[in-house]
Amino acid sequence: MNTLQVDRIVKNYGEKRAVNSLSFEVSPGEIYGLLGANGAGKTTTMRMILGLILPDEGNIRYLGKPYSQEQLSMLGYLPEERGMYPKIKVSDQILYLAQLRGMSRKDADANLKRWLEKFQVPEYYNKKVEELSKGNQQKIQFIAAVIHNPKIVILDEAFSGLDPVNVELLKSTVKELRDGGTSIVFSTHRMEHVEELCRNITIMHKSNPVLQGPIKEIKKRFPQERVIVASEGKIEGLDAIPGVDKVIVHEHGGYELKVSSPDAGQRILQHAMAQGPVTKFEIKEPTLNEIFIKTVGESHE
């Protein structure tokens, strides 16, 4: 059974519809990407999953059960706007949050020490949060979201504001959580993270889910429009090949071509090989970034 089932949820704020008939499911050990421009309805969706607000229509099920106070302990949340008690010791506030989610103080303490070891910062146990750097506060915040071993974790812009080293650290931690069977709802604007982590995604635009499904299939739906070709010498007459719309000459050798049909790629390769040895040939699939901009941009019109 899927850990999290969202079934045609609708939410209105007065006249304005914030989320319109959104459905998706997250299975154990899956990271689900929730994408969308600012104001697309992501936060509202996450708040509904967290039970902060109730959907007007549709329902959300956690391991097949509807929302209740008991579900709270299986949810973990890393909000986009980070915040801890600045003047309270790390251990005090993490243990407090863990206790609020139904954990015993002793278990929480053991967990916290394990997590601090994992992030190689055991000395923070007795530090106040305001004494830590931004990046380290983020780590503490992350621990706060997962300290109680939740089955469903909601990460809103989990890696923003971190340096590349810490991004990798947190990313590998998220992957470990996934491999441990946790269901993760992941929201971000950084498409490369989504491509790396998520199996299925939903792109929301103006309250509507406009694109949903496995990333692989979504990419197949979008035409492969770019071809990269390079040889040691010049390649003449590329723009005369049928199906080639545009040729961009790169500064350091090589050509990037925009094509209108997939089979143009094979013609380009043959054309190039006739003129000499080819050092590089690639038919590029569209990046998620392009798909996102295209989807959201098109719906704008």
Next chain:
Amino acid sequence: MNNSLWTVMSFTMRNKLRSKSFIIMTAVLAVLLIIGGNLPYLIDKLGGGGGQASKVGFAQGEQAQIVDGLAKYYAALPEPDVELVAYPSEAELKNALENGDVKGYLTFSEDAVGAGGFPKVTYNSKSAFEGGTASSLTAALQQAKTESILKDSSLTDEQKAQLFAPVAFETQKVSFTNEEGKTEEEQGMAVALTYIMIIMLFMAVMITGQLIATEITAEKSSRVMEIIVTSVSPLKQMWGKILGTFVVAILQIAILIAALVANLTLPHNSDILKSFGINLSDIDPLLLVFAIFFYLAGFFLYATLFAAIGSIVSRTEDLGQAVMPITLLTLVGFYIAIFGLNQPDSNLMLVCQFIPFFSPFIMFLRIGVAEPAVWEIALSVGILIASILAIGWLSAKIYRVGVLMYGKRPSVKEIVKAMKAYKV
């Protein structure tokens, strides 16, 4: 899961009790109260009433009859507060005053005042505010004068003694609810207790209320609120916070009262208090019950309001402005009560005793110093409890939506809209 309510409470209490500001404030107040508790003793010691009499000089030989009368008067007192010292001349008196040998000296002018032929007496001292010594001298002179006149009359000693004996006078408040009226001592204790209670309630509301509001706003502005509201229901969080702060406030008050009472009941203090007619056992236990009830009621009424206000403000800087209406409400209640101590039966009091935001102050005051009818008390308490429930309910709703609203302070319309949207 009442567990989480307890978790919020204990977290609130732990942080409060550990905070430096709380410890310092409690310690400072306790020291002040310990000093205050020993004040009767200290005044007694420093005021020179018991131990040392102030020396007052007079010129030898001048108005010997009056000086004799004075000396006789002070000799008869068990603890005279004036000691008469003779000097040969007025010039030397002045010298003695300058050197600090005497506190002041008496001079007499011959022009008689009134028919008795009694001279005008002047008390010369370094300061014009020698109230204690001057009034003591006045009483002594009055007696000396009376005696000098009576000496020539045909009254017997017994009649004289009767003449000087003080009249027996006592005020008694008539009570209609109790069988017996309150004695003057009980009445005095009631007024004192009322006064203390009004000030304590005012301080509790102002300090703890602000504290609750500030903490909630701080949680909001530091965004830790988002995690907390996803872990525990807002209602439990709000009540956990209010109750936690309340327990800490009670603990603080208990420490302070213990410090004060412990010092007041020390033998050297309680004797002096008794000599003023103050006895702690004169406090009516029923009045104490009312004090506790109105204290609790007033606290929760205002605390829930402060919590609601705290929840709709996003930044601590904006909080002061937002809580202004409640602060004013408390101030008005407080000042009406202070005014009402002298006129507990004025029309203003009769109206305000039923207004929920004022009634914790006013109704208690009237119970303490006046005799409100039973129906008045019942109605006032009923209105108060009903409004605590109503305001608690409304505050919880505002809190529920308020904690998730960021940006500028929402208007009433926006809050109502949000309540509908969140289905609370």
